[in-house]
Structures are given as C-alpha cells and as structure tokens.
Amino acid sequence: MTQNLTDTDSGGLEDFGYKESLDRSIGKFASFAAGVSYISILTGTFQLFYVGYGNGGPAYLWSWPMVFIGQMAVALCFMELAAKYPVAGSVYNWSKKLGSRIVGWSSGWLMLTASIVTLSAVVLALQLNLPRLWRGFQVIGDGTGQYDFAANAILLGTVLIVFTTVVNAFGVRLMAMINSAGVFIELIAAVLIAVILLFNIKRGPSVFFDTQGHGAGLPGGYFGAFLVASVASLYVMYGFDTASSLGEETVEPRRTAPKAILRAILASFVIGGAILAGAIMATPDLNDPALGSADGSLQSIVEKVMWGPLGTIFLICIVVAVTVCSLAVHTAAIRLTFAMARDNALPFGEKLAKVHPKTQAPVVPAVVIGIIAVLILVVNLGQPKVFTVLTSIAIIMIYLAYLMVTGPLLKKRLQGQWPPKDLKEGGYFTMGKWGLPVNIFAVLWGVAMAINLAWPRVAIYGDPWYNTWGAFVYIGVILGLGLVWYFIKGRNHIGTLASHSAFTDE
Numbered sequence: 001m002t003q004n005l006t007d008t009d010s011g012g013l014e015d016f017g018y019k020e021s022l023d024r025s026i027g028k029f030a031s032f033a034a035g036v037s038y039i040s041i042l043t044g045t046f047q048l049f050y051v052g053y054g055n056g057g058p059a060y061l062w063s064w065p066m067v068f069i070g071q072m073a074v075a076l077c078f079m080e081l082a083a084k085y086p087v088a089g090s091v092y093n094w095s096k097k098l099g100s101r102i103v104g105w106s107s108g109w110l111m112l113t114a115s116i117v118t119l120s121a122v123v124l125a126l127q128l129n130l131p132r133l134w135r136g137f138q139v140i141g142d143g144t145g146q147y148d149f150a151a152n153a154i155l156l157g158t159v160l161i162v163f164t165t166v167v168n169a170f171g172v173r174l175m176a177m178i179n180s181a182g183v184f185i186e187l188i189a190a191v192l193i194a195v196i197l198l199f200n201i202k203r204g205p206s207v208f209f210d211t212q213g214h215g216a217g218l219p220g221g222y223f224g225a226f227l228v229a230s231v232a233s234l235y236v237m238y239g240f241d242t243a244s245s246l247g248e249e250t251v252e253p254r255r256t257a258p259k260a261i262l263r264a265i266l267a268s269f270v271i272g273g274a275i276l277a278g279a280i281m282a283t284p285d286l287n288d289p290a291l292g293s294a295d296g297s298l299q300s301i302v303e304k305v306m307w308g309p310l311g312t313i314f315l316i317c318i319v320v321a322v323t324v325c326s327l328a329v330h331t332a333a334i335r336l337t338f339a340m341a342r343d344n345a346l347p348f349g350e351k352l353a354k355v356h357p358k359t360q361a362p363v364v365p366a367v368v369i370g371i372i373a374v375l376i377l378v379v380n381l382g383q384p385k386v387f388t389v390l391t392s393i394a395i396i397m398i399y400l401a402y403l404m405v406t407g408p409l410l411k412k413r414l415q416g417q418w419p420p421k422d423l424k425e426g427g428y429f430t431m432g433k434w435g436l437p438v439n440i441f442a443v444l445w446g447v448a449m450a451i452n453l454a455w456p457r458v459a460i461y462g463d464p465w466y467n468t469w470g471a472f473v474y475i476g477v478i479l480g481l482g483l484v485w486y487f488i489k490g491r492n493h494i495g496t497l498a499s500h501s502a503f504t505d506e
Contacts, residue, residue: 013248015097016087018342019502023172023360026250030176031243031257033183033324035264038239038332040122040325041190041272042318046298047125048232049276054292055459056229057212058280059222061273063230068269070445071237073438075265076431077406078241079258080419083428086247086257089339091401096343099408101494102486107404108340109482110475114397115333116369119164120376121391122329123157125322128299129315130156147381149295154377160323161377164330165370171359172249175331182324189317190271193302197278200305207280212287227452228459231392234449236272238398240264242332245339258429279305330369337365342500344493347485353497389461389470396453396471397478403446410439 013020026034052060078090087093091111096104127149130137139155141148167175215225243260247253279301283291290296299318303311341352341362356363379390412418413436423430431438454471461467 013087014502015085016093017496017502018087018500020248021355021360021500022088022248024249024251025173026176026246028251028256028260030180031246031250031253031260032263033176033180034246034328034331035240035243035260036187036267037179037183037321037324037328038242039237039264039268040186040321040328041236041268041275042186042193042321043122043125043325044236045272045275046318047122047128048235049279049298050292050294050296051235052229052232053280053297054229055214056222056226057214058207058210058286059212060226060229060232061208061276061280063226063233064269064273064276067230067233067237068265068273070442070449071240072265073442073445074402074406075240075261076438077409077442078244079261079429080423080431080435081405081409082241082244082247082257082261083254083423083430084420086244086250086253087339088245088248089336090241090244090247091405092336092339095401095404095408098412099404101491103404103408105340105345105486105490105494106479106483107401108336108345109486110397110404110479111401112333112336112340113478113482114394114401115329115336116372117376117390117394118398119161119326119329119333119369119373120157120380121394122322122326123160123373123377124153124380126156126160126319127153128294128297129319129322132299132303133312133315133319150381154380157377158374160326161330161370161373163323164327165366167327168330168334168361168366169356169359169363171356171361172246172331175327179324179327179331182320182327185317186321186324187267187271189314189321190275193314194271194274194278196310197275197282197301197305201278201281202284203281203286205277205281207286208277210286227455228457231395231453231460234399234453235395237265237268238395238402239329239332241402242328245332245335254426254428330366330373333369334362334365337369338362341365342497344495344497345490349493350497350499353500389467390474392453392460393471393474396450397475399446399450399453400475403443403450406439406442406446410436410443413439 052063081094085094085097089108092104092108095107131143138152140152143149167178211222215222218224240261243264244257247257250256279298282305283301284304290300302314306314337346337352340346341349346352352365353362354364355361409418419430419435456468458468461470466473
C-alpha cells in the first residue's frame, strides 16, 4: 500500500484515510467570511427579533450574552478539533472519530437534514425585505391576499436557491469571492447601523430590565417567557463550524480554521449585540405592536430611525446579507453531503461524492440540495405554521448534532485521550487546563438548550398536538427514517469509497 497524501497542508486528512480532491484555495478572510455569513448578523437578528421582543419585551436582550457564553464554550471545543481535523463535514467526521460510526452517522444525518431546512428558512427572509424596497418585488398579488405573502416568499426564495445552486456548482473560488464581498458589505453596514442607532437613542440601558409584563401570572413567571424569547438568539449564533467544514479547501487549515471560528462568533456577538441594544434604546415607541410581529420587527425600527435614503440603503445591505447567508448554508450542506457520501454513508454515495474535474467541486449535491430546499418551501404555502415548526426543529437538530461532538469529546478528555500532543507541540490551538471545565459546560449547555428548544409550547409550535410536540414527532420521524436505511442497508456498505481513498494498491 502506498499513501497518496502529502504531509504539506493535508489538514488531518491522513487520519481519515482520504485523498485530496477539492480545490484548496480559500484564504484567511474567506475562511472567516464563511463562518460569519452562516451566522449572518443582519439575517438572523432582523429575521427573528420579533420573536424575542414579542415574547420577552426589551429584557429578552439578556438572552444574547447568555447564548454567546454557551456557544463560545462549544466554539472553543470546535476550535481544538479544527486545529487537529479541519475536514469537510466537520461535525460528522469529528463525531465519527471521537465516538462511533453510528454516532457519527446520526450527527451527520441530523445536521444535513437541518441544514437543508435552514436553507429554506433563510431564503424566506427576502420577503421581509425586498417588497419594502420596491413594491414590484411583490410579484404575486398585492400582499393583502390570504396567501400573497407566503406564495411570494416561495417565489423569491426559489430564485435565491437557484442562484446559490449555480454559484456552488461553479466551484469554491466563485463562492468564496461572492461570499467575501458580501460579508465585507454586511460587516460595514452592520457597524454603521449600530453606530447610527446608538447616536439616536431615546432612553438609557435601564430599559433592558423592562419585561413589559410578559410571564405575569404564569407558573414560571418571566423566566418561562424569557426561555421562549431566547429562541431568537439561539437561532442566530450557530454555524461557526462552517469555517472548518471548508478546511479541505483552505490554505493552512489547522491554523486558519480555529481563528476563523473564534473571529466569526466574536464579531457576530459584538456587532449583533450593538444593533439589538441600539435598536431597543432608539425605537420611538417601545409599545409599538409592530415590534413583535413578523411584518414589523427590527426592520421597522431601522426605517423609522434612519433619515433620508439610509433606511433603504441598509435594507439593501440586509438583502446582501441574506444572499450570502443562504450561499454559506448551501455550501456547508454540500460539504456535509460530500463528506458522508465519500464514506458511502448516504444513498447514491458514489454519485454524490463525485467531484467535477474542472471546478473541483461536488456538483450533484449542490443540485440535489437545491431541489429539496425548494420542495420544502412549497410546504410554506398552505401550512405556514408547519414550516415554523420545521425551522425551529432544524435548530434543535443542529444543537443535538453539536452535542454528538462535545459529548464524545468530553469522554475522550476524561479518559486522558484528548487533546493530542501534536496540538501544543505544533503551536496549534488548544485550551490546555481549561479544556475540561469548558467542555463540561459546553455539554451541559447543549443539553439545557436542546430541552428548552424542544419543550412543547403553543407559542412557538402552535396547534394541533403533533405541532406542539413537533420536536419529538418530527425529529423522531426524520431520525427514524434515516436509521431504517442505516440498519437495513447503510451499515453494511459504509466505508471510504475507493475513488476517495488515500491508499491504493501498487
């Protein structure tokens, strides 16, 4: 047997027995941009502000630092793993390496299905912004009909998914170029929005202790309302692992990916927090019902506070942010599909793992994911609440997938098998003595938030019972169907495809 991998910049591929097949051309900023665009400050904060404010009032903002602290613990664990194994489909390969084949496959399946649903959810944000810019973007009806909003959201979302499919099919260089440019615009716009909002504040920080009576008379009091409102923050701060999932296409990935993860989550926390705080302190009317509704939300504050054409300019920047966020989510889902397919861990593995010889990109997964995401969008037309349920459940599945990494990693630490010696010896990122307490906290955080997100609430999931208990019903169905395939066929065929193996017979 002879090993085809070179030691130069292999990024841990030799530990998995894979050969290089993707285009390694992503630099430091592009790696950082991939993580930032998935988190997407302007997409997430503007898309779900109304959920937080509508359920928790101004005091909901305390969920932002709470979520940051918890997700930072997870990110630090991921940074160590990225320093050792910056490979495509990061979460899938990490859990497989740390745990077992079934744990790895389960985390990959949950992450993949969640990522496709997330793509469908993100593109719907265009409907919240484009018709505000120009009425002509309301192609279907005038917006007053029963299904005008939903049908038009599907149309605009489908156009965006076609765009992200084409870009990803042309290869990572084009994706990185568009994504980096979009993130550059998004970061500048986000900072300017925060600054302008803070220069127009009408009240002091004491407003963040205003609960507006939410939770009054309920058994849990405001705490229960706060946990519901925290979904708005939980929805934003994840996806930082994308920087590592593009590790096989990144130059010096073992040094670049960990830094990109850290910078992505820090930038998102600081700038996103400044926007949210500035908006609440600057809004003309704290009791405006539009702040707690999808058609008002954070956009309504920006439109009222910004003078002249600034509001329009910033709405355009939000559209840019939604575009690159969709692109990043689609890209991450493609890399996860590719990673599982080259292990023959998905149906039609050989086709899904095929890399186009010219673009050095997996084209088939780009198209398949695009088609599935559009089909999921159609659900939003007649059953919009079902889509809300699926979107919320997608977040839970991602948190569960993260747990399938931090949990086995903690077990390795307790057994004295982590961190590997070469991290410290090679000057790569490692938490050292802080690793164990941070890892324990990351696991406890993941369990607590998975329970919080899954808790049956009519406020989030609505009626009937199968929606209220949707986290258990839908995740059970999704994971159950996947496991049926795994136990009947998959487990007997899983193994690195010969076309991707680093070892060949001479």
